[in-house]
Amino acid sequence: MMTPRQVLQKEIAYPTSAFENFTKLGARENSFLLESSMVNERLGRWSFLGAEPFLIFSSNARSARLQWQNHVETQEGNPFRLLKPLLENFKLHRMENAPPLLGGAVGYFGYDLCQVLERLPDRALDDVKLPDCHLGFYDVVI
Numbered sequence: 001m002m003t004p005r006q007v008l009q010k011e012i013a014y015p016t017s018a019f020e021n022f023t024k025l026g027a028r029e030n031s032f033l034l035e036s037s038m039v040n041e042r043l044g045r046w047s048f049l050g051a052e053p054f055l056i057f058s059s060n061a062r063s064a065r066l067q068w069q070n071h072v073e074t075q076e077g078n079p080f081r082l083l084k085p086l087l088e089n090f091k092l093h094r095m096e097n098a099p100p101l102l103g104g105a106v107g108y109f110g111y112d113l114c115q116v117l118e119r120l121p122d123r124a125l126d127d128v129k130l131p132d133c134h135l136g137f138y139d140v141v142i
Contacts, residue, residue, distance in 0.1 A: 007092060007102050012142070018047035021142070025051050030136045032106050048101045053136030055090075057083060057105070060132050061115070078116055079133055090137055107135035 014021055022033040031051035036044040056067040059079035066073045066086075075082050092102050110132040115122055 007095060007098070009095065009098055009102065018049060022049045025049070028052065030056060032136070032138075034101070034106070046099055046101070048099075048141050050106065050136075050138040050141045052140075053106075053138050055086070055137035056135070057086060057107075057137070058131035058134045059083075059113075064133075065131075079113065080116065083133070083135070086137070101141055103139050103141050105135040105137050107133070109133050 018033060018035050022031070022035075025031050028051045030053050032049065034046075034048040036047050054068070056065075058065050058067075059082070062076060062078065064075050064077070064079050064082045066075065087105060090104065092104055095102070110130065112132045114120060116132075
């Protein structure tokens with residue numbers, strides 16, 4: 001078990017929108033923007049952007065691919081079970097008065113992961129060739 005990670009939090013005032021700041025990052029692979037354009041203080045207070053994850057987890061069916069900078073590893077098994085120790089290892093503890101996202105895993109879980117959880121007829125055609133799950137682990141979030 002690793003020691004808890006220290007979190008550095010600094011408020012930065014930007015005169016431009018989150019989308020404008022995101023476009024300044026350029027077309028970086030695995031970058032993200034979680035944008036809240038709502039004016040409501042409770043529901044629309046935060047926007048988050050990030051790029052250059054230190055770890056990428058992607059899975060299809062019963063295998064996962066982990067990419068750590070220049071190292072790639074493939075693991076066989078249930079993607080949820082393979083993902084669990086990574087989420088535990090890189091867990092950040094909540095800080096009082098902190099934004100709801102300080103870092104961690106950002107990405108998606110696709111519908112076809114249902115095949116891992118229950119036995120259903122597999123009739124879907126893989127015509128887009130995307131992973132069933134793709135998560136970037138980020139240690140810097142703006």
